Amino acid sequence: MNNLSDSLKRTTWNFFSGSQLTFGPGAIGTLTGVLRREQSQRVLVVSDQVLCEAGIVTQAEVAIQQSNSKMEIFRDGEIEPSTETVEKLIEVATEFKPDLFVAIGGGSNMDLAKAAAAAFSSQSDVESLFGFNQVITATAKVVCIPTTAGTGSEVTHSAILKNSTTGNKAAILSQHIRPDVAIVDPQLTLSCPPQVSAESGIDALTHAIEAYLVRNFFAFSENFDQGLPYEGNHPLGDMYAEKAMCLIGQNLQRVIDDPHDLAARSGMALAATLAGVAYSSCGVSLAHALEYPIGAAFHCSHGVGNGIVLPAVMEYWSTTRQSRVAQIAGFLGVAQSENMPIAEAADAAISRVRELRERIGLPTGLSAVGGNETDIAGLANTAMSLDRLVALSPVTTTLEDLTGILRASL
Numbered sequence: 001m002n003n004l005s006d007s008l009k010r011t012t013w014n015f016f017s018g019s020q021l022t023f024g025p026g027a028i029g030t031l032t033g034v035l036r037r038e039q040s041q042r043v044l045v046v047s048d049q050v051l052c053e054a055g056i057v058t059q060a061e062v063a064i065q066q067s068n069s070k071m072e073i074f075r076d077g078e079i080e081p082s083t084e085t086v087e088k089l090i091e092v093a094t095e096f097k098p099d100l101f102v103a104i105g106g107g108s109n110m111d112l113a114k115a116a117a118a119a120f121s122s123q124s125d126v127e128s129l130f131g132f133n134q135v136i137t138a139t140a141k142v143v144c145i146p147t148t149a150g151t152g153s154e155v156t157h158s159a160i161l162k163n164s165t166t167g168n169k170a171a172i173l174s175q176h177i178r179p180d181v182a183i184v185d186p187q188l189t190l191s192c193p194p195q196v197s198a199e200s201g202i203d204a205l206t207h208a209i210e211a212y213l214v215r216n217f218f219a220f221s222e223n224f225d226q227g228l229p230y231e232g233n234h235p236l237g238d239m240y241a242e243k244a245m246c247l248i249g250q251n252l253q254r255v256i257d258d259p260h261d262l263a264a265r266s267g268m269a270l271a272a273t274l275a276g277v278a279y280s281s282c283g284v285s286l287a288h289a290l291e292y293p294i295g296a297a298f299h300c301s302h303g304v305g306n307g308i309v310l311p312a313v314m315e316y317w318s319t320t321r322q323s324r325v326a327q328i329a330g331f332l333g334v335a336q337s338e339n340m341p342i343a344e345a346a347d348a349a350i351s352r353v354r355e356l357r358e359r360i361g362l363p364t365g366l367s368a369v370g371g372n373e374t375d376i377a378g379l380a381n382t383a384m385s386l387d388r389l390v391a392l393s394p395v396t397t398t399l400e401d402l403t404g405i406l407r408a409s410l
């Protein structure tokens, strides 16, 4: 893939996004108008017990009642939703016959609703939808209302589930599951605990940085019929990733220092959504590939795992992508003199990520979650098997390279 001759290089790239984004404090109230416009008669709300008890689901209920739609609430959302939970939701949907799903919560609840809507609409077994482009028909409308600033699932074309049969995580990737409407209301993130805010925030930062540094779009062979799960880096993806990094540089630490700072919460909410747009078009790569086995081995969250490896992944890419890594310093607010050498700016960007990770209280290395040298070979092997992510690295990546990144992340 690295040595494509010029004749094989792509000359085009694609950009996808959902059809509507409504953003701002109080945005949840606009749900009424969305339901009226869609002429929705039957709304299936997908959330969890915690958010029901916190009163957040009640706000959506009020908006749905004002639209006169009938409503059913599924309260059994869980962290890392399993295919079994998706099946339970499909059972509820089969009984209730919704014409629209409203997901309220973090990435887990949104992914649950996206997957169930696709399986319900196509009358398919959810496991048959794993992989790229296996959802081949339009799904019921999905409105996503995030309550954390992290995954960006409200705008992405992916849903990550835990396969109840194998215990492994698997992804559904299809433009058909990109939510129709994202209602991003920063007020809903005000009660998000600092630990979750930090983990979600570093995930959003990882999305933006990886989307900015992945392989260029022209380094992939075109597949006009099937498309590609991720396009590789392109100019419009850059625009979203750059803005997301700027917002995270300005606001991530602020939301940890003062969880009730609505301006900072708004900055992070917007950043997470923009980073979601960027990565769901351009892609994510080695940090996410390495996080997968780290999360499984040490039972740490997706954000913690990403945060552990992100600086070393940037370091690994800082030769191939030196000017881009250097630019990240500016986006993250590092003061630079006008004639700072590129190599120095790249180092400053990586140091800034390390510093941010520490200041928001996240583990700074594998050893902090219980890992040591003897775990590295196994983790590297599993990460290497995730072709879809490793192929997006801007440089040909070997098992030894992954081993080196993990060793630098100890």
Ligand SMILES: [Fe+2]
Residues within 6 Å of the ligand: 151, 203, 206, 207, 288, 302
């Ligand atoms: Fe992520």
